[in-house]
Amino acid sequence: xxxxxxxxxxxxxxxxxxxxxxxxxxxxxxxxxxxxxxxxxxxxxxxxxxxxxxxxxxxxxxxxxxxxxxxxxxxxxxxxxxxxxxxxxxxxxxxxxxxxxxxxxxxxxxxxxxxxxxxxxxxxxxxxxxxxxxxxxxxxxxxxxxxxxxxxxxxxxxxxxxxxxxxxxxxxxxxxxxxxxxxx
Numbered sequence: 001x002x003x004x005x006x007x008x009x010x011x012x013x014x015x016x017x018x019x020x021x022x023x024x025x026x027x028x029x030x031x032x033x034x035x036x037x038x039x040x041x042x043x044x045x046x047x048x049x050x051x052x053x054x055x056x057x058x059x060x061x062x063x064x065x066x067x068x069x070x071x072x073x074x075x076x077x078x079x080x081x082x083x084x085x086x087x088x089x090x091x092x093x094x095x096x097x098x099x100x101x102x103x104x105x106x107x108x109x110x111x112x113x114x115x116x117x118x119x120x121x122x123x124x125x126x127x128x129x130x131x132x133x134x135x136x137x138x139x140x141x142x143x144x145x146x147x148x149x150x151x152x153x154x155x156x157x158x159x160x161x162x163x164x165x166x167x168x169x170x171x172x173x174x175x176x177x178x179x180x181x182x183x184x
Contacts, residue, residue, distance in 0.1 A: 001059040004037045012063040019044040065114040097124045101173045126173045
Protein backbone atom coordinates (compact mmCIF):
# COMPACT_ATOMS: atom_id res chain seq x y z
CA UNK A 1 0.00 0.00 0.00
CA UNK A 2 1.24 3.45 -0.92
CA UNK A 3 0.29 6.87 0.42
CA UNK A 4 -1.48 9.70 -1.37
CA UNK A 5 1.81 11.54 -1.93
CA UNK A 6 2.83 8.83 -4.44
CA UNK A 7 -0.19 9.45 -6.70
CA UNK A 8 0.43 10.91 -10.15
CA UNK A 9 -1.39 11.55 -13.39
CA UNK A 10 -1.98 8.34 -15.45
CA UNK A 11 -1.41 6.05 -12.45
CA UNK A 12 -3.87 3.27 -11.61
CA UNK A 13 -5.52 2.69 -8.24
CA UNK A 14 -7.96 0.17 -6.81
CA UNK A 15 -10.75 1.93 -4.90
CA UNK A 16 -14.01 0.28 -3.70
CA UNK A 17 -13.07 -2.85 -5.71
CA UNK A 18 -12.96 -0.79 -8.92
CA UNK A 19 -9.88 -0.20 -11.05
CA UNK A 20 -9.47 3.53 -11.73
CA UNK A 21 -7.08 5.52 -13.91
CA UNK A 22 -6.07 8.91 -12.47
CA UNK A 23 -6.82 11.51 -15.17
CA UNK A 24 -5.98 14.54 -13.06
CA UNK A 25 -5.37 15.34 -9.41
CA UNK A 26 -5.32 18.36 -7.15
CA UNK A 27 -3.62 18.84 -3.80
CA UNK A 28 -5.93 21.11 -1.82
CA UNK A 29 -4.75 22.75 1.40
CA UNK A 30 -7.61 24.51 3.16
CA UNK A 31 -6.84 27.22 5.69
CA UNK A 32 -7.90 24.94 8.53
CA UNK A 33 -7.62 21.15 8.75
CA UNK A 34 -5.74 18.50 6.81
CA UNK A 35 -4.75 18.67 3.14
CA UNK A 36 -6.91 16.77 0.65
CA UNK A 37 -6.08 15.02 -2.63
CA UNK A 38 -8.93 15.36 -5.11
CA UNK A 39 -8.62 12.87 -7.98
CA UNK A 40 -10.46 12.91 -11.29
CA UNK A 41 -10.61 9.24 -12.30
CA UNK A 42 -11.92 7.04 -15.11
CA UNK A 43 -13.21 3.54 -14.37
CA UNK A 44 -11.20 1.14 -16.55
CA UNK A 45 -14.09 -1.32 -17.11
CA UNK A 46 -16.97 1.09 -17.71
CA UNK A 47 -15.19 4.26 -18.87
CA UNK A 48 -17.28 6.30 -16.38
CA UNK A 49 -15.58 9.35 -14.85
CA UNK A 50 -15.76 10.12 -11.15
CA UNK A 51 -14.11 12.25 -8.49
CA UNK A 52 -12.46 10.64 -5.47
CA UNK A 53 -11.05 12.44 -2.41
CA UNK A 54 -8.37 11.25 -0.01
CA UNK A 55 -6.93 12.86 3.11
CA UNK A 56 -3.23 13.59 2.90
CA UNK A 57 -1.17 10.58 4.04
CA UNK A 58 -4.06 8.12 3.57
CA UNK A 59 -3.18 4.64 2.23
CA UNK A 60 -3.97 4.02 -1.45
CA UNK A 61 -3.73 0.77 -3.44
CA UNK A 62 -1.62 1.74 -6.48
CA UNK A 63 -1.58 -0.91 -9.25
CA UNK A 64 1.67 -1.74 -11.07
CA UNK A 65 1.35 -1.58 -14.85
CA UNK A 66 3.47 -2.74 -17.80
CA UNK A 67 3.50 -0.77 -21.05
CA UNK A 68 3.97 -2.34 -24.49
CA UNK A 69 4.07 -0.93 -28.00
CA UNK A 70 1.53 -2.75 -30.14
CA UNK A 71 0.49 -2.42 -33.77
CA UNK A 72 -3.22 -2.03 -34.53
CA UNK A 73 -4.27 -4.63 -37.12
CA UNK A 74 -8.08 -4.65 -37.46
CA UNK A 75 -11.38 -4.21 -35.54
CA UNK A 76 -13.35 -7.19 -34.25
CA UNK A 77 -16.67 -6.40 -32.55
CA UNK A 78 -16.04 -4.07 -29.59
CA UNK A 79 -12.33 -4.90 -29.62
CA UNK A 80 -9.27 -4.01 -31.61
CA UNK A 81 -6.83 -6.74 -32.58
CA UNK A 82 -3.30 -5.54 -31.79
CA UNK A 83 0.03 -7.27 -32.30
CA UNK A 84 2.84 -7.13 -29.76
CA UNK A 85 5.91 -5.75 -31.56
CA UNK A 86 8.33 -8.05 -29.68
CA UNK A 87 6.51 -11.41 -29.42
CA UNK A 88 4.13 -11.00 -32.42
CA UNK A 89 1.21 -12.20 -30.25
CA UNK A 90 -2.18 -10.91 -31.40
CA UNK A 91 -4.32 -9.68 -28.50
CA UNK A 92 -7.89 -8.31 -28.47
CA UNK A 93 -7.99 -4.92 -26.73
CA UNK A 94 -11.30 -3.23 -25.77
CA UNK A 95 -11.73 -0.05 -27.79
CA UNK A 96 -13.08 1.82 -24.72
CA UNK A 97 -9.56 2.15 -23.23
CA UNK A 98 -8.62 4.74 -25.87
CA UNK A 99 -11.45 7.16 -25.01
CA UNK A 100 -12.42 9.70 -27.65
CA UNK A 101 -9.02 9.55 -29.37
CA UNK A 102 -10.13 6.28 -31.04
CA UNK A 103 -11.66 8.30 -33.90
CA UNK A 104 -8.11 8.99 -35.16
CA UNK A 105 -7.12 5.30 -35.25
CA UNK A 106 -5.74 3.95 -38.54
CA UNK A 107 -4.65 0.42 -39.47
CA UNK A 108 -0.96 -0.24 -38.88
CA UNK A 109 -0.68 2.50 -36.24
CA UNK A 110 1.68 1.84 -33.30
CA UNK A 111 -0.16 2.18 -29.96
CA UNK A 112 1.06 2.20 -26.36
CA UNK A 113 -1.05 -0.17 -24.26
CA UNK A 114 -0.72 -0.66 -20.51
CA UNK A 115 -1.47 -4.04 -18.88
CA UNK A 116 -1.94 -5.08 -15.25
CA UNK A 117 -0.32 -8.12 -13.57
CA UNK A 118 -2.98 -10.44 -15.09
CA UNK A 119 -2.14 -9.13 -18.60
CA UNK A 120 -5.51 -7.38 -18.83
CA UNK A 121 -5.40 -4.20 -20.98
CA UNK A 122 -6.04 -1.15 -18.78
CA UNK A 123 -5.31 1.90 -20.92
CA UNK A 124 -4.05 2.82 -24.33
CA UNK A 125 -2.59 5.83 -26.06
CA UNK A 126 -2.45 6.72 -29.73
CA UNK A 127 0.54 8.64 -31.06
CA UNK A 128 0.32 12.30 -29.98
CA UNK A 129 -0.14 13.45 -33.61
CA UNK A 130 -1.69 11.86 -36.72
CA UNK A 131 -1.52 12.96 -40.33
CA UNK A 132 -4.89 12.93 -42.10
CA UNK A 133 -5.93 14.08 -45.57
CA UNK A 134 -8.57 16.77 -45.97
CA UNK A 135 -11.63 15.46 -47.86
CA UNK A 136 -13.89 18.54 -47.58
CA UNK A 137 -13.59 22.20 -46.54
CA UNK A 138 -16.11 24.97 -46.23
CA UNK A 139 -15.60 28.15 -48.19
CA UNK A 140 -13.60 30.61 -46.12
CA UNK A 141 -15.35 33.83 -45.12
CA UNK A 142 -13.26 37.01 -45.09
CA UNK A 143 -12.87 38.39 -41.62
CA UNK A 144 -12.93 34.99 -39.93
CA UNK A 145 -9.76 33.20 -38.91
CA UNK A 146 -10.98 29.58 -39.06
CA UNK A 147 -13.25 27.35 -41.09
CA UNK A 148 -14.45 23.75 -40.71
CA UNK A 149 -12.66 21.00 -42.64
CA UNK A 150 -13.48 17.30 -42.75
CA UNK A 151 -10.54 14.87 -42.73
CA UNK A 152 -10.26 11.10 -43.23
CA UNK A 153 -12.62 9.22 -40.91
CA UNK A 154 -15.27 11.98 -41.27
CA UNK A 155 -13.74 14.03 -38.45
CA UNK A 156 -14.50 17.75 -38.38
CA UNK A 157 -11.61 20.04 -37.46
CA UNK A 158 -11.29 23.84 -37.20
CA UNK A 159 -8.55 24.91 -39.65
CA UNK A 160 -7.09 28.17 -41.04
CA UNK A 161 -8.58 29.61 -44.25
CA UNK A 162 -5.65 28.51 -46.48
CA UNK A 163 -6.38 24.75 -46.01
CA UNK A 164 -7.86 23.12 -49.13
CA UNK A 165 -9.17 19.69 -50.14
CA UNK A 166 -6.30 17.23 -50.57
CA UNK A 167 -4.02 18.90 -48.00
CA UNK A 168 -2.51 16.59 -45.36
CA UNK A 169 -2.98 17.97 -41.85
CA UNK A 170 -1.22 17.17 -38.58
CA UNK A 171 -3.88 16.70 -35.87
CA UNK A 172 -3.38 16.40 -32.10
CA UNK A 173 -5.11 13.14 -31.01
CA UNK A 174 -5.60 14.30 -27.41
CA UNK A 175 -7.45 17.54 -28.23
CA UNK A 176 -8.60 16.92 -31.82
CA UNK A 177 -7.13 20.27 -32.86
CA UNK A 178 -5.30 21.24 -36.05
CA UNK A 179 -1.52 21.61 -35.52
CA UNK A 180 -0.07 22.29 -38.98
CA UNK A 181 -0.32 21.55 -42.70
CA UNK A 182 2.17 18.94 -43.93
CA UNK A 183 3.96 20.00 -47.11
CA UNK A 184 4.76 17.20 -49.54
